[in-house]
Amino acid sequence: MNLAEIRDLHLGAVTDSGRKVEIIKGVSLDIAPGEIVALIGESGSGKTTIALSLMGHVRQGCHFESGSVTVDGTDMVTANETARARMRGTTVAYVPQSAAAGFNPAKKLMDQVVEVAKIHSLMPLDQARAKAVDIFRALALPDPENIGDRYPHQVSGGQLQRLAAAMALIGDPKLVIFDEPTTALDVTTQIEVLRAFKSVMKNGGMAGVYVSHDLAVVAQIADRIIVLKGGEIQEQGSATQILEAAGHPYTRSLLSAFKPDARVARAQDVDQLGGIVLAADQITAGYGPVDRHGRPHKIALHQVSCNLERGRNLGVIGESGSGKSTLARCMAGLLPPVSGTVSLGGNDLAPQVQRRSKEELRRLQIVFQLADTALNPAQSIGDSIGRPLRFYHCMKGGAYDARIAELLDMVRLPGAMRHRLPGELSGGQKQRVNLARALAANPEVILCDEITSALDTVVAAAVIDLLKELQRDLNLSYVFISHDLSTVEAICDDVMVMHHGRVVETLPAAGLHQAARDPYSKLLFASVPKLDIGWLDRLTQDPDFTAAMAAR
Amino acid sequence: MNSKVLSLIAGRIGVALVTLLIVSFLVFAATEMLPGDVAQVLLGQAATPEAVAGLREAMHLDQPAIMRFLGWLGGMAHGDLGHSYTNRMAVSELIGTRLGNTMKLAAITAAVAVPVALSLGILTAIWRGSLFDRAVSTLVVGVISIPEFMVATLAVLIFAVWLGWLPALSFGGSTDSIWDILRAYAMPVITLTFVVSAQMIRMTRAAVIETMKAPYVEMALLKGASRSRMVLRHALPNAIGPIVNAMALSLSYLLGGVIIVETIFSYPGVAKLMVDAVATRDLPLIQGCAMIFCLGYLFLITIADVVAILSNPRLRH
Numbered sequence: 112m113n114l115a116e117i118r119d120l121h122l123g124a125v126t127d128s129g130r131k132v133e134i135i136k137g138v139s140l141d142i143a144p145g146e147i148v149a150l151i152g153e154s155g156s157g158k159t160t161i162a163l164s165l166m167g168h169v170r171q172g173c174h175f176e177s178g179s180v181t182v183d184g185t186d187m188v189t190a191n192e193t194a195r196a197r198m199r200g201t202t203v204a205y206v207p208q209s210a211a212a213g214f215n216p217a218k219k220l221m222d223q224v225v226e227v228a229k230i231h232s233l234m235p236l237d238q239a240r241a242k243a244v245d246i247f248r249a250l251a252l253p254d255p256e257n258i259g260d261r262y263p264h265q266v267s268g269g270q271l272q273r274l275a276a277a278m279a280l281i282g283d284p285k286l287v288i289f290d291e292p293t294t295a296l297d298v299t300t301q302i303e304v305l306r307a308f309k310s311v312m313k314n315g316g317m318a319g320v321y322v323s324h325d326l327a328v329v330a331q332i333a334d335r336i337i338v339l340k341g342g343e344i345q346e347q348g349s350a351t352q353i354l355e356a357a358g359h360p361y362t363r364s365l366l367s368a369f370k371p372d373a374r375v376a377r378a379q380d381v382d383q384l385g386g387i388v389l390a391a392d393q394i395t396a397g398y399g400p401v402d403r404h405g406r407p408h409k410i411a412l413h414q415v416s417c418n419l420e421r422g423r424n425l426g427v428i429g430e431s432g433s434g435k436s437t438l439a440r441c442m443a444g445l446l447p448p449v450s451g452t453v454s455l456g457g458n459d460l461a462p463q464v465q466r467r468s469k470e471e472l473r474r475l476q477i478v479f480q481l482a483d484t485a486l487n488p489a490q491s492i493g494d495s496i497g498r499p500l501r502f503y504h505c506m507k508g509g510a511y512d513a514r515i516a517e518l519l520d521m522v523r524l525p526g527a528m529r530h531r532l533p534g535e536l537s538g539g540q541k542q543r544v545n546l547a548r549a550l551a552a553n554p555e556v557i558l559c560d561e562i563t564s565a566l567d568t569v570v571a572a573a574v575i576d577l578l579k580e581l582q583r584d585l586n587l588s589y590v591f592i593s594h595d596l597s598t599v600e601a602i603c604d605d606v607m608v609m610h611h612g613r614v615v616e617t618l619p620a621a622g623l624h625q626a627a628r629d630p631y632s633k634l635l636f637a638s639v640p641k642l643d644i645g646w647l648d649r650l651t652q653d654p655d656f657t658a659a660m661a662a663r
Numbered sequence: 664m665n666s667k668v669l670s671l672i673a674g675r676i677g678v679a680l681v682t683l684l685i686v687s688f689l690v691f692a693a694t695e696m697l698p699g700d701v702a703q704v705l706l707g708q709a710a711t712p713e714a715v716a717g718l719r720e721a722m723h724l725d726q727p728a729i730m731r732f733l734g735w736l737g738g739m740a741h742g743d744l745g746h747s748y749t750n751r752m753a754v755s756e757l758i759g760t761r762l763g764n765t766m767k768l769a770a771i772t773a774a775v776a777v778p779v780a781l782s783l784g785i786l787t788a789i790w791r792g793s794l795f796d797r798a799v800s801t802l803v804v805g806v807i808s809i810p811e812f813m814v815a816t817l818a819v820l821i822f823a824v825w826l827g828w829l830p831a832l833s834f835g836g837s838t839d840s841i842w843d844i845l846r847a848y849a850m851p852v853i854t855l856t857f858v859v860s861a862q863m864i865r866m867t868r869a870a871v872i873e874t875m876k877a878p879y880v881e882m883a884l885l886k887g888a889s890r891s892r893m894v895l896r897h898a899l900p901n902a903i904g905p906i907v908n909a910m911a912l913s914l915s916y917l918l919g920g921v922i923i924v925e926t927i928f929s930y931p932g933v934a935k936l937m938v939d940a941v942a943t944r945d946l947p948l949i950q951g952c953a954m955i956f957c958l959g960y961l962f963l964i965t966i967a968d969v970v971a972i973l974s975n976p977r978l979r980h
Contacts (some may be wrong), residue, residue, distance in 0.1 A: 166885055199887035212878035217900040217976050225885045262976045277887070 112319050114196040114285055115142040115165055120178035122160060123341075134173065135160055135342045142286065146352055147312060147319040149333035151326060153367070153567030154538070157342040158322045159208075162288045164188075165320065166203050167195035183285055197536065200227035205278035208291040211273040214263035220257025220274055227282040228257075232547070234243065239281065250307040250313070269300035273307055280311065287312070289321045293328060297430035297594070298638040305331055305647060324367060324567060327640035331647035338362045345534045350644055368572040383659070387474065388440065388588050389419040390555045391480065394451035396441050405449060409435040413612045414451065424582070424589040426603030427618060428596060430635070434612035435592045436480075437528065439560045443477045457555070473503045476549035480561035482541035488531040492519075492544050493529030499551040518547040521584075523575060539570035543577070564596055575601050596623075596639045608632040630656070672969050676795070679965045683957060691732045692955045694946045695956040701946065703844050705748060739954065746949035747940075754951040758933060762955060765925075765932035769917035771848055773857040777910060780860040784867025784906075789894050791872060801866065806861045815854045815927045822850060831928075851928045855921065859913040866909030879899070904971035911967035918959035 114469050120133035135157045142148050150158040159173055163169065164180050182186040183202050187195060205228070207213035210419025214223055221240060228239035228285070238298040247255035250273040262468075263271060267407055272292055279287050289308065293301040323329050329336060330350055338361065348361035357363050358556050390589040395414045411434045419425045427435045428561050438444040442453050444464030453460045453477055454656030461467050479485040486495055493515050498516055522543040526543045533541055559578070561573035575598060581587060593599050598607055600620055608615040618626045628632045634656070640646065699705065702718040703710065718788050719725050723734070738745060744754035787796040806814075823831035875898050883897045922934040929935075937952035938944075972978055 163885075167879075168885060170881075196887045196889065199885050201887065205882070205885040207878060207882055209878065213882040215879040215897050215901065217974070218897075226883070226888070229891075230887050230892065262980050264977050265980065564980075 112144075114143040114144045114146075114183060116140075116179075116181045117164070118179045118181075118469035120161070120180060121176040122157075122164065122173055123176045124173045132174070133503070135164075137178070138339075138342070138344055139178075140337060140344065140347070142318050144223075144285065145318055146314045146335065147321060147333050148323045149323060149329040149336045150330055150339060151323055151336055151571065152339035153324055153642055155341070156339040158324075159290055160342075161339070162290060162320050162627070165286065165288060166199055166205060168199075171493055176395045181418040197231070199285070200279075201233070201282045201294075202284055203286045204282060204284035205287065206272075206275050206279045206287065206292045209295050210292075211263065211268060211608045212308070213275055214271065216263055218262075219259065220261055220263060220266070220617055223279045224259060224274065224281055231282065233282060235364075237327065245282055246280050246311075247274075249311050250274075252277075252301065254566075255403060261637065267300075270295060270302055272304050276284065276308060276311065280315070280317075284317065285427060286318045286583035289323075289459055291323055292321075294325070296325070296569055299430065299634060300484075302449075302638050302647070302650065302652065308332065309647070325640070326354070326568075327642050327646075330644050331640060338365070354528060354644065363369065364545070364569055368568040376639070376661065385473070386421050387418045388421040389441060389590065390437065390454045391415060391417050392452050392454070394438065394448045394453070396437055396446055396448040396451075398446075401581070405448065410449075411612050412441065412448070414423060414613055415558065415612070416592045417607055417614070419588050419590055420604075421588055422582075422586060423557075425590055426599035426606040427592045427609060428594065428599050428606055428635070429502050433609040435594075435609050436560055437612075438609070439558045439590065443475065443558055445477075450461050452539060469503065473552045475558070476552050476554040476556070477548050477558040478542075478545050478562050479562065480564055481563075482545050483533070483631065485545055486504075486541060488533050490532075491529065492531050492533065492536070495533075495544060496529070496548050496551050499548060514551070518551055521550060521581065529543075535609070536577065538572065539566055539571045542566060542574055546550055546574075546577070546581075553589065556588045556590065557608070558592070560592045561594070564593065564595065571598065574603075596636060610635075614628050619638050631643060664813045664980075668972060671972050671978065675965055675968045675972070681959045683961055687736060687954060690950050690957070691728075691735060694950055695728055697944070697946070699946065701748065704944075736948070743952075744951040747948050748945045749943045754947050756949050757936065757948060761931060761933045763931065765918065765921070766920070768848070768851060768932060769914070772852050772859065773914055773918055774864065775852055776856040776860045776913075778865035779856065779869055780910075780913075781906075783860070784864045785871060785894060785899065785905045787864070787868045788871035788875065788898075789890055791875075797861065800868075802865050803861045806853065806857050807865075811854060811858045812923050812927060814857050815850070815924055817929070818850050818854055843928070851924055851930055854924055856916060858924075859916055862913045863909055867906050869904075870905040870909075872900050874898040876968045891934060898950065900974070907967045907970045907974075908964075911963040915960040915963045918956055920961075927950040 117138055117140050120135055120138045121133060124132055124134045126132060138157075138161055140148070140161075150162060152158045160169070160173065164175070165187065167180070167190060169175060175188045179298055182198065185194065185198060185202075187198070190198075214220065221243060224238040225236060225244045226241075228234050229236065233239070235240070238318045244255050247258060250257055254268060258266065258270070258274070266274065272295075276287075276289075276292070292308070293304050297545055305328065311613065312332075319332075321329060321333055327334075333350050335347065336350050336353040338359065339355065345361045346357065353362060354366070357366055362601065394412050395410065397407035397410040398414045401407050415434070415438055417425060417427075417438075428436060429435045430582060430637060437446060441448045441451075444453075444460065444462065445469055447462035453462075453473060458471075459603060460471055460475075464472070486492075496515050497506075497511060500511055506514060512660055515529055519526050519528060524543055524547070528536070528540070528544075531542070536544065542565075545562070546557075563574055566574060575659050578589065579602060583588065589602070591599060592601055600623065603620045605617055606620050606623060607617045608627075608629070608631070615629045615631050616627070618632070624636050627636055634652065637650065637652065679701050702715045702722065702724060704715055706718060723731060726734075735745065738974055743754060744758070745752055746752065747757055783799055787799050790796050819831050822829040829846050871894060874896065877898070879895050883893045887896070919935075921932065924930070925932045925935040926938065933952055933955060937949060940948035940952060
């Protein structure tokens with residue numbers, strides 16, 4: 112007898128323009144009691160939609176069309192809202208993607224954790240609070256007795272994610288849905304959270320649905336993996352089967368995107384010119400009001416220096432708050448540093464972008480993380496790309512049109528796309544347009560600030576390949592900023608590790624793990640999940656050291 | 664409560680005081696710009712130039728405007744708003760009796776309008792898209808579009824003229840029993856409630872619906888919470904800031920903007936006093952009334968700001 116059964120589920124949605132689309136196209140799956148099933152796929156594959164259907168919930172604009180979702184004997188599709196509400200929190204519970212958004216900012220954590228017990232009158236409140244403290248302890252939360260008295264903004268992201276799990280576990284559910292619960296966390300934090308989830312689920316004998324786009328994370332926690340694409344199941348099997356003997360081409364492309372063939376041998380002859388093209392010297396910068404000594408309230412960079420050689424790529428890696436994006440902003444002149452200089456081709460640049468010459472601006476371009484917000488939604492793709500052509504090169508007429516077509520071709524987009532608006536493009540296409548806009552200036556250096564972070568694995572791998580090709584053809588140098596070690600390894604020659612605004616060490620990209628000397632970089636590299644089922648269990652890390660590193 | 668909140672609140676109060684100072688200057692300057700010589704007007708056409716000059720000196724009109732402004736400001740700080748030109752009574756005394764009436768009307772209207780508007784706003788948010796929601800929203804838009812003199816006139820026509828249930832004038836009838844008082848206040852209160860609730864209903868509904876989109880409200884749904892629990896326990900506490908601000912804006916209208924209603928029902932409030940003062944060119948009285956309106960407005964807005972600060976747990980803790 113299965114705990115949950117989905118049979119031939121069809122879900123429809125109405126788009127903003129009023130068009131009807133089918134988002135789930137006949138999905139069937141089973142979840143046995145105590146089994147952890149992973150739903151994996153890229154954005155838009157319908158993984159969260161399927162998971163939420165187990166709770167009888169569809170998001171605004173979507174609706175059930177046909178099929179059944181049976182959980183513990185109740186069909187969630189046909190049940191009325193009262194019956195569904197009775198199941199939620201008690202039989203099926205939910206851990207949201209971003210606990211930071213999933214907690215009500217105006218209420219104490221404990222009140223929100225025990226709310227399930229209150230809504231369903233499961234037990235007296237005192238008993239519920241005592242139980243919550245037990246769960247906090249099991250999830251290895253610090254100060255379990257008192258952490259519930261705080262408000263959501265007073266605890267860290269990793270703690271909040273575990274508190275969200277506690278909120279799900281309080282009603283002793285038979286099935287827990289984890290919706291990308293570690294995606295928003297840093298890798299070193301992710302390990303602690305994954306461990307806590309795994310032990311609680313195992314000890315409680317609960318079934319789980321783990322929604323994720325990250326195969327390596329899923330491999331650590333799931334018994335069975337279901338691969339989704341475009342609202343259909345592509346392949347399912349045990350975790351070992353999927354990782355080691357994937358049958359479906361899509362699964363294989365996911366796997367290979369995860370392991371980018373380390374560094375296509377980039378011809379060494381590109382750097383015949385040699386020399387340092389971009390250098391940062393002793394940069395100190397920060398945010399907030401400036402005090403009497405000209406020091407800002409919050410220092411984000413402490414005397415950071417780095418060099419980028421012509422034709423080579425410098426990777427900057429670090430967790431959130433490490434100052435890696437601040438460094439890019441200082442280099443681009445968007446944030447004038449308190450002290451230190453940035454030089455391009457041996458000449459010092461003005462700290463403020465307004466005071467740099469047109470030629471200096473042209474040679475150093477930046478591409479931002481969120482392609483959506485970096486493009487003007489009211490401007491056609493052609494106009495967005497054409498702006499630097501007119502600004503830097505004073506192009507117009509036939510040459511202008513020809514160059515736009517050429518640039519679109521360079522980033523592998525069809526020429527007809529120039530007439531479209533950003534809203535009509537996918538995330539990967541928008542990021543390519545951003546890249547084309549940077550290329551339009553004919554730059555020497557491109558600062559890439561987390562440009563693949565918002566993209567799906569397969570799409571991100573394609574963007575990385577494109578960057579490599581462009582480098583070969585155009586003799587570019589990249590500063591590649593990312594929190595993702597595997598993408599940095601895939602494209603960079605040197606990797607600079609940053610932590611709390613300081614440079615930890617700079618290492619050659621080939622053989623990062625062997626070369627790492629500093630304990631923090633070792634910890635960081637060891638924390639990146641591997642496509643290996645026993646990785647998390649074998650990993651030995653001192654939790655005190657991890658905590659000390661996070662607080663340093 | 665911590666020092667950060669206290670300093671934020673102190674900042675708000677400071678801003679309110681500065682605003683009051685600027686407004687007092689503007690009010691004084693505006694009345695200064697009114698054409699005509701006060702002494703001349705007071706004494707009439709037949710006055711001798713000597714009499715006019717004497718009066719000007721007695722009223723300190725011969726001093727430069729800035730000195731008179733400072734004198735007026737200093738007087739105000741001591742509660743002395745000067746004397747009325749027309750009947751020589753202290754302005755504070757004139758306003759005092761009327762202010763009580765205006766406050767009474769405002770308080771009764773607020774006591775009726777705030778609960779009605781809050782519950783209608785929240786209910787329409789809970790049953791968003793239902794027939795009830797559409798009916799209330801249509802009605803509210805209708806009420807916003809109808810000018811208040813229309814509402815007041817219709818009310819008089821229906822309740823006083825056709826049905827004869829209520830007196831057409833608020834005062835003048837007997838005020839012996841509670842019933843009489845209720846009858847006297849019914850029509851102005853109904854009219855004003857119509858005028859001020861419409862905005863409050865719309866703003867409450869919009870603020871609650873906006874917070875209903877937050878992920879933590881979906882989380883509450885997935886914990887099995889009922890719709891009313893989602894709205895009252897999760898959305899509403901986070902919507903207090905905008906709601907209180909909308910209320911303060913609407914209610915401040917009751918202090919200074921009720922001229923038409925007070926006139927139609929010949930209700931002896933401050934707004935009517937100010938209209939009369941304009942008609943008789945009674946400058947100190949006009950200035951006093953304007954300052955009272957401004958003070959009331961600033962008081963309500965500052966209260967709303969303070970409530971919004973206190974309702975934010977990030978600032979409280």
